[in-house]
Amino acid sequence: MNILAVDPLKSNTYLFRTLIALYTLVGLISCGSGIKTTGNLPPPNLPGISKVTGKNEAVFVDGDSVEVLVEEDPSFNGVFEVREGGYILVPKIGRLLVAGLTRNAVEHRIQEALQRSQIKTATVFVERRANTRNLGLGSEFGTVPRVIIYVTGAVARPGQHAVPLLQGARAPGLFEVLLMAGGLARHGDESKIRILRMTDGGVRQSTMVDMRKIRDGLMADIPLGEGDIVQVPEKVFGF
Numbered sequence: 724m725n726i727l728a729v730d731p732l733k734s735n736t737y738l739f740r741t742l743i744a745l746y747t748l749v750g751l752i753s754c755g756s757g758i759k760t761t762g763n764l765p766p767p768n769l770p771g772i773s774k775v776t777g778k779n780e781a782v783f784v785d786g787d788s789v790e791v792l793v794e795e796d797p798s799f800n801g802v803f804e805v806r807e808g809g810y811i812l813v814p815k816i817g818r819l820l821v822a823g824l825t826r827n828a829v830e831h832r833i834q835e836a837l838q839r840s841q842i843k844t845a846t847v848f849v850e851r852r853a854n855t856r857n858l859g860l861g862s863e864f865g866t867v868p869r870v871i872i873y874v875t876g877a878v879a880r881p882g883q884h885a886v887p888l889l890q891g892a893r894a895p896g897l898f899e900v901l902l903m904a905g906g907l908a909r910h911g912d913e914s915k916i917r918i919l920r921m922t923d924g925g926v927r928q929s930t931m932v933d934m935r936k937i938r939d940g941l942m943a944d945i946p947l948g949e950g951d952i953v954q955v956p957e958k959v960f961g962f
Contacts, residue, residue, distance in 0.1 A: 764920045764930050767894050767948025769870065782869060783821045783829060785809060785885075787851060791833060794846035799837065802852070809871060809885050815841060822885050823869035823949065826851055872900055872947050876955035877912070879905025886947075896944030898937045900953060912958045913938075918945060919952040927952075 783789065786804070789811050793799040803811040809822025816836050821829045830849045837845040869885045872895070884903055886895045895903075897918065907913055913934040921927050936942040947953070 764918065764928055765922050767920070767946050768950060769888065769894055769948050782823050782825050783851060784869065785822060789821060789829060790850040790852060792848040793837065795842050795844070808883070820871055823871050870949040873952045874900065874904040875952065877908040877910055877957045878955050879908060894946035894948055896946060897932060897953065898934060898944050900947055907955060910957045911955045915956055917954040919954070921950055
C-alpha cells in the first residue's frame with residue numbers, strides 16, 4: 724500500500740502564500756470601500772449645534788412637518804411629515820432622514836438628493852412646522868438636537884438610533900449609545916468595537932475601541948455624532 728507523503732516545507736509555504744493572498748484581498752476591499760483605518764477620528768458631527776455660535780438650533784423630530792420649496796421645479800414643493808424612524812417621504816426621491824437635523828442641514832440634504840438624480844442645480848428652501856402634540860414634553864422638546872447613529876452587529880437592538888444631545892448639547896458617548904441599543908448581545912466582543920465616521924472630504928475613517936477600558940474608568944468615553952456607525956463583532960472562539 725502506497726502512503727502519500729506530505730512535504731512539511733511545501734505545506735508551510737502554501738499556507739504562507741494563502742495567508743498573504745487573504746490579507747491582500749482584505750486590504751483591497753478596505754481601499755475600495757473608501758474606509759481608512761486610523762487611531763484618531765475627526766470631531767463628531769453635531770448638526771443641531773451651530774458651528775458659528777456654538778448654540779442649540781431647532782431641529783426636526785418625529786411628528787414635525789417639513790415644508791419644501793424647490794425654486795427650479797415646483798413639482799417637488801410640498802409639506803412632508805417626519806415619520807416614525809426620522810424620515811420624510813419625497814416623491815421621485817424616496818426616504819430622506821431628517822430627524823436631528825437643523826433647517827439648513829435638511830435643505831442641504833434635499834439639495835444633494837435632487838442633484839444626484841433629478842435637477843442639475845437645485846435651490847431648496849425649507850421651513851419647519853413643529854408638532855408637540857401628544858409628546859407630553861412641552862414646546863421646548865422640539866429644540867433638543869438629536870443625532871442619528873447606526874449600531875450594527877452583536878447588540879440587542881441593532882439599527883438606526885435617534886440620540887438626543889442633552890446636558891448642554893453634549894455629544895453622546897459610545898458606552899451610552901450601546902446602552903440605548905440594549906447593550907451587547909451574548910457573544911458581543913466589547914474589546915474590538917469599531918467606530919466609522921465620515922470626514923469632510925467624503926472618506927470614512929475608522930478606529931478600534933476597547934470598551935472595557937471605558938466601562939472600568941480607564942479611559943474617557945468616545946463622543947459620537949451624526950451618521951457615525953458602530954460595529955460590534957462577535958467573539959471568536961478557538962477550536
